[in-house]
Amino acid sequence: MRSAALAVAALLAAGSGARAQEAVAVLSASAGSYQAAYDGFAEGFGRSVPSFRLPGETPATGSDTRVVVAFGSDAAVRRYPDHATLVVCLAPGLPGSDVHGGPFVLLDMKPPAEDLLGKLRVLQPRLARLGVLWNSDDTRAYLKTLKRAAPALGVQVTELHVADPADVPDVLRAQVGKLDALWLAPDPRLVTPQTFQTVKQFSWDNAIPFYAPTSGLAAAGAAAAVSVGPRELGRQAAALAKRALAGESLPRIVYPEHAELIVNLKSAEKAGLQVDAAALGPGAQVIK
Amino acid sequence: MRLRTKFLALLVPVGAASALLILVLIRKSVHGAIVGDLGRSATVLAQAAAQDAEPGFRSRSEALLLPVLQSVQKNQGALYAAALDPRGLVLAHTSITEKGKIEDGAAAAGPSVRVVSFRGEPALEAVVPVWSSAPAPAASGDSFLLSGELPAPTRERAGTLKVGLPLEPALRTEERIQRGVVLIVGAIGGAALLLVLVLVRGILEPVNALMEGIARIHRGQYDVPVPLLSKDELGDLARSFNGMSGELVRTTVSKEYVEGILENMLDPLVVTDPEGRIETVNPAAMETLRFTAPELAGRPLSSLFPEPPEALRSESLAALSATGGVRDLEATLRTKDGRDIPALVSASALTDRNGRVRGYVGVAKDMTERKRIENALLVAKTAAETANKELEAFSYSVAHDLRAPLRSINGFSQALLENYSDKLDEEGRDFLGRVRAGSARMALLIDDLLRLAQVSRSAVRAADFDISALARDVAAGLKSADPERAVRFVIADGLKAHGDPALVRAALENLIGNSWKYTKRRPSATIEFGETVRDGRRAYFVRDDGAGFDMAFAKKLFSPFSRLHTAAEFEGTGIGLATVQRIISRHGGSIWGESAVDKGAVFYFTLPENRS
Numbered sequence: 001m002r003s004a005a006l007a008v009a010a011l012l013a014a015g016s017g018a019r020a021q022e023a024v025a026v027l028s029a030s031a032g033s034y035q036a037a038y039d040g041f042a043e044g045f046g047r048s049v050p051s052f053r054l055p056g057e058t059p060a061t062g063s064d065t066r067v068v069v070a071f072g073s074d075a076a077v078r079r080y081p082d083h084a085t086l087v088v089c090l091a092p093g094l095p096g097s098d099v100h101g102g103p104f105v106l107l108d109m110k111p112p113a114e115d116l117l118g119k120l121r122v123l124q125p126r127l128a129r130l131g132v133l134w135n136s137d138d139t140r141a142y143l144k145t146l147k148r149a150a151p152a153l154g155v156q157v158t159e160l161h162v163a164d165p166a167d168v169p170d171v172l173r174a175q176v177g178k179l180d181a182l183w184l185a186p187d188p189r190l191v192t193p194q195t196f197q198t199v200k201q202f203s204w205d206n207a208i209p210f211y212a213p214t215s216g217l218a219a220a221g222a223a224a225a226v227s228v229g230p231r232e233l234g235r236q237a238a239a240l241a242k243r244a245l246a247g248e249s250l251p252r253i254v255y256p257e258h259a260e261l262i263v264n265l266k267s268a269e270k271a272g273l274q275v276d277a278a279a280l281g282p283g284a285q286v287i288k
Numbered sequence: 289m290r291l292r293t294k295f296l297a298l299l300v301p302v303g304a305a306s307a308l309l310i311l312v313l314i315r316k317s318v319h320g321a322i323v324g325d326l327g328r329s330a331t332v333l334a335q336a337a338a339q340d341a342e343p344g345f346r347s348r349s350e351a352l353l354l355p356v357l358q359s360v361q362k363n364q365g366a367l368y369a370a371a372l373d374p375r376g377l378v379l380a381h382t383s384i385t386e387k388g389k390i391e392d393g394a395a396a397a398g399p400s401v402r403v404v405s406f407r408g409e410p411a412l413e414a415v416v417p418v419w420s421s422a423p424a425p426a427a428s429g430d431s432f433l434l435s436g437e438l439p440a441p442t443r444e445r446a447g448t449l450k451v452g453l454p455l456e457p458a459l460r461t462e463e464r465i466q467r468g469v470v471l472i473v474g475a476i477g478g479a480a481l482l483l484v485l486v487l488v489r490g491i492l493e494p495v496n497a498l499m500e501g502i503a504r505i506h507r508g509q510y511d512v513p514v515p516l517l518s519k520d521e522l523g524d525l526a527r528s529f530n531g532m533s534g535e536l537v538r539t540t541v542s543k544e545y546v547e548g549i550l551e552n553m554l555d556p557l558v559v560t561d562p563e564g565r566i567e568t569v570n571p572a573a574m575e576t577l578r579f580t581a582p583e584l585a586g587r588p589l590s591s592l593f594p595e596p597p598e599a600l601r602s603e604s605l606a607a608l609s610a611t612g613g614v615r616d617l618e619a620t621l622r623t624k625d626g627r628d629i630p631a632l633v634s635a636s637a638l639t640d641r642n643g644r645v646r647g648y649v650g651v652a653k654d655m656t657e658r659k660r661i662e663n664a665l666l667v668a669k670t671a672a673e674t675a676n677k678e679l680e681a682f683s684y685s686v687a688h689d690l691r692a693p694l695r696s697i698n699g700f701s702q703a704l705l706e707n708y709s710d711k712l713d714e715e716g717r718d719f720l721g722r723v724r725a726g727s728a729r730m731a732l733l734i735d736d737l738l739r740l741a742q743v744s745r746s747a748v749r750a751a752d753f754d755i756s757a758l759a760r761d762v763a764a765g766l767k768s769a770d771p772e773r774a775v776r777f778v779i780a781d782g783l784k785a786h787g788d789p790a791l792v793r794a795a796l797e798n799l800i801g802n803s804w805k806y807t808k809r810r811p812s813a814t815i816e817f818g819e820t821v822r823d824g825r826r827a828y829f830v831r832d833d834g835a836g837f838d839m840a841f842a843k844k845l846f847s848p849f850s851r852l853h854t855a856a857e858f859e860g861t862g863i864g865l866a867t868v869q870r871i872i873s874r875h876g877g878s879i880w881g882e883s884a885v886d887k888g889a890v891f892y893f894t895l896p897e898n899r900s
Contacts, residue, residue: 166351169384176385197358198384205383205407 023241025051026059028072028090033216033230037071037090040234045241054078067241071234073188076100085244089237090230092213093188105250107237109186109213110142111226111259113149116183119226119261121153122280124181124209124273131158131179133171133199135190141253142185165195172202179208184222186213196220200267207272215262219287223268228256260285291495295488303480307473314469315462322458323412327401330414333364334451335399338418341371344380345418345446348373350387353380360451367411371418372448379447383407394448403455410459411452420446494522501529508544510536556621556631556652559638562645564589564602576654578624589650594622600635600650609637609645621652630655676744683741687734694734698727729861736863739794740848743870748788750875750896755785755792755828759817762796766804774811775804780818783828787875787895795871796830798864799891803832805858806889810834825894833888837881845881868893 025041027034030053038051052059054074061068065084070076073091077099080086085103088094092109110116121127130150132143143159150157158179160171168190172182184191184199191213200221203210212222215229228236236256243250261284268275277286337360344352357369361382370381376394378386393400399416406413421443494517501514513530516523550557556573560566566584574581577592589605590596598604599614608614613636621629635650701724709717756779763777785792800815807813816831837845837852844850846869849862872879872893883889 169350169354169387173385173387193362194355194358197362197382198354201358201361201382202384205385 021050022064022066022245023049023069024059024061024065024067025049025069026071026075026078027051027053028070028074029054030056033090034071034075037230037234037237040231041069041071041238041241042234043231044235044238046238067244069237069241071237085241085250087237087240087244089233092186103244103250104252105240105244106253107233107240108138108142108253108255109227109233110139110255111228112255112257113142113146114153115259116146116226117149117153117155119259120181120183120211120224121155123224123261123263123268123275127155127180129156129158129178129180131160131175131182132185133160133162133168133182133190134185135162135165135187136185138253139185139187162190162195165190165192168195168198169202172199175208176206182208182210184210184212184217191217196222204267204270209268209271209273215260215285218262218264218267221267222264223271223273224261224263226259226261228259232256232258232260262287292488292492295484299484300481303477307477310473311466311470315466318462318465318469322462323403323455326412326453326455326458327414330366330412330451330453331399331401331416333360333366333453334369334414334416334449337369337451338416338449341449342418342420342446345371345373346420348379350380350384354382354384357382364451365454367406367409367452367454368450369452370450372450374445374447376448391450393450396448404452406452410455412455412458413450413452416449416451418446418449419443490518491522493517494526498522498526498529501526501533505533505536508546553651555654558584558589558592558650558652560589560605560648560650562647564605564648567647573652576623576629576652577621578627583624589648592621593619594628595620597633600633605637605648606645608635608648609639612636616653618655619652630659680741680745683737687738687741690734691731694727694731698724698731701727733861733863736861736867740863740867740870743791743794743867743874746791748791748874750787751789752784752786753789753792754783755796756781756783756817758789758793759783759796759800759830762793762800763815763817765797766801773804773808774813775807776812776814778814778816778818783819785828785895786897787877788871791871791874792895795868795893798868799830799893802864802891803830803834803889805860806834806836806853807832808834808858820892822892826897827892827894829890829892831888831890836883836885836887836889838885839883842881842883846879 023045025038027038029035034053042049049069050060059068059075059078059080061081061084063081063083065081067085067087068080069087069089070078071090073093076086076088076091076094080100080102082101085105086100087105087107088099089107090109091106094106117130120130132139132146134140134143143157147157147159158175160175160182162168162171182199182203184196196212196217199210202208203223209223212218212220212225212227214227215225218225233256236254236258240250240254261280263275263277263280263284264287265275265277266288277284280286337356340359341353341356344350344356353371357371357380360366360369366382368382370386370391371379372391372394373379374394376390376392378389378391381387393402393413393415396415397417399414401412401414404411404413494514497514497517501512504510504512510533513533514526516526516530518526550568550570553570553572556576557570558566558573559568566587566589569577569579569581569584573579574584577584588602590601593600597614597617597619599608599611599617600619613634615634616632617634619631619633621631621633623629632653632655633650634652635648637645638647638649640646701720704712705717705720705724712720759779760777763779767773767775767777796817800817803813803815807815810833814833817828818831819826819828821827835853835858841852844852846865847862848866850866851860851862853860868891869879872895875895877894877896879891879893881889881891
């Protein structure tokens with residue numbers, strides 16, 4: 001009777017086009033950054049993994065599923081077997097760490113602090129006062145590492161905590177003349193279209209370059225972004241998944257490596273930043 | 289100023305001014321349309337945003353107003369958007385640092401549009417008032433009762449919304465349109481200019497052709513027609529011009545023609561000014577005098593002569609116009625190398641239509657060769673005359689002196705025959721007979737020679753006379769000498785001639801006498817005298833139907849002592865036709881004969897025509 005039930009379940013899984021395996025990928029959407037990250041994951045993982053794209057597809061996991069790789073917050077907050085390790089990436093707005101009952105690893109989007117500051121200094125050599133607009137508790141820990149790394153690079157980091165996005169104008173007005181640049185932390189509650197527009201206009205009006213956490217925001221009008229691309233994040237998620245499958249115990253937050261500098265030349269110019277594209281180094285991307 | 293320049297000077301400024309005016313008007317119109325359109329868009333945009341922003345105005349909350357303003361900015365591409373309270377205090381602004389400032393324009397009661405500069409960028413700012421509706425007051429019983437109207441809801445001024453749309457794109461569009469307009473106007477202007485140039489060329493080409501034609505006429509070339517390049521008034525003008533030049537060719541000697549004559553004249557020609565200073569010389573003059581034209585130019589005409597003739601002295605030239613000039617004045621020209629040239633000089637005054645003396649023209653005939661020939665001829669003539677006279681005298685004296693011994697021979701021969709006939713045998717008598725016949729023939733020869741000499745020496749006394757009568761007289765003499773002969777004379781009546789009647793009679797006696805002689809073997813003969821025209825000349829003729837002669841020997845006919853028949857056939861000395869020819873040539877006429885053996889002969893001769 002048990003064998004028959006397993007056979008029926010297997011048939012059902014096959015019928016749905018998906019079969020539970022030891023590693024499963026779940027995408028919050030079928031296109032965009034998630035798909036790029038998944039491509040990087042598939043490339044890094046080295047073999048085919050069942051993938052499910054929300055909201056149309058239902059992830060098929062089972063007792064043999066040992067690792068679930070979730071791309072995006074929507075994919076991360078779904079229920080997965082507790083015995084499986086949940087590797088999450090591209091989920092900056094993930095609410096807390098209690099989303100999963102089992103092992104959990106968050107591949108953060110924020111680049112390593114030294115890497116961020118070093119690249120911003122390359123872009124803006126006279127950068128000495130960097131204001132960081134932030135909101136979430138997750139960023140608080142990152143700020144500590146950032147502030148630790150800053151003096152070595154000759155930069156003073158000013159925390160600009162914004163409890164409510166509506167406070168952004170007041171926070172910014174108070175910093176006129178006190179900052180050389182702004183960095184917007186990847187806090188989903190903070191980074192809204194309105195606040196982004198407010199910060200961008202403030203940046204342009206006051207010739208204070210503002211830097212974003214993602215390449216998408218650089219394309220949308222930030223002067224530059226220091227971030228790890230989705231494909232690279234996917235590759236690094238694949239490495240974490242492999243480590244989990246190998247039985248290795250992983251930390252809850254892992255900061256990615258290989259951050260890239262993406263420069264929007266027009267926005268930089270509007271923000272009063274003269275960029276020598278040739279001096280940016282071979283890894284930099286330029287949006288003209 | 290040239291006609292083309294005038295055209296361009298007139299049309300280019302007018303065209304440029306028109307183009308400029310068009311550009312200014314179009315620019316103004318385009319600017320008005322674009323800015324107006326943009327202003328209406330900005331106003332509509334601001335009014336739409338004002339409704340959304342009303343709650344924010346009521347609460348004076350930046351947090352409520354900013355999203356609305358940012359929405360306008362982001363979605364409508366506004367440069368900025370601002371919300372002001374009724375006093376002009378900025379409640380919210382897309383540039384957040386503007387908050388709290390006081391701006392003007394907040395008091396306007398209605399929408400307005402203006403061009404402003406925002407952070408260095410031109411912008412079109414729409415300012416619209418924002419009203420908040422207050423609930424209508426409760427209608428009092430009286431007012432509603434009296435008017436039947438509900439009280440209108442009250443409106444309060446909540447503030448002002450400003451939306452600044454960037455003018456840069458509109459200005460770029462305007463600039464693009466203007467560039468297009470400038471290109472079009474430029475192209476039209478260029479095409480118009482090209483058209484004008486083509487038109488001007490079309491006009492000027494016939495005009496230039498006419499000018500060229502006039503210049504050619506000025507240079508004296510009348511026979512070169514102007515091409516007919518158009519069918520308009522200029523074409524008519526060219527046609528008229530060609531008619532005029534054609535008429536000039538027919539009525540006027542062209543300068544080219546005159547120059548051609550001067551160039552090709554073999555005799556030296558010199559033209560002077562009214563003062564007698566040389567202006568023009570022809571190549572023959574330069575060649576004769578060995579001077580170049582520049583060397584002769586300006587020299588007095590009299591300087592060409594070592595001893596200028598009186599009429600050609602500078603002070604005498606004026607008289608030439610009165611006298612009509614001098615002709616064939618013998619003078620001596622002196623060349624550059626000092627050689628003297630005998631010449632015949634003719635000179636006259638050159639006058640214009642009004643009789644004013646424009647200068648003098650002189651032509652010289654180089655007489656050097658002629659003088660040499662004349663001198664040679666004179667020497668030859670003198671020698672010939674001397675020789676001739678000597679010869680004639682010799683001939684006459686010989687002939688005359690021969691007569692005496694001949695008469696002696698003849699007389700003594702006859703005396704021997706008469707007185708001593710019986711003492712001579714037959715042979716002796718025959719010898720004497722032959723002596724007498726020979727002496728008689730010799731006497732005849734001497735007579736003929738004397739006559740020939742006489743003809744040559746005697747003067748020609750020309751007069752008009754009736755040559756028909758003369759011929760008839762000669763014929764009558766012959767008939768009377770031998771009345772037995774059956775000879776018919778046909779003599780044209782009334783023929784007149786001019787010459788020496790005695791000499792012409794001698795000629796006719798010879799010619800008609802020859803006809804009489806050479807027809808003697810005919811049982812009957814006809815001898816004609818008349819007049820005919822040969823080779824355009826009036827000629828008298830004597831024709832017979834006698835023995836005739838072979839034309840192969842015609843050249844010998846008029847040589848003395850030349851005979852085409854033997855004395856046995858026809859007697860004669862061979863001097864007769866030589867005498868006739870001498871007579872005719874002394875009259876200036878000519879004589880020739882035509883004949884064939886046994887076909888008769890005809891002799892033609894001419895005499896001077898000036899019969900009165």
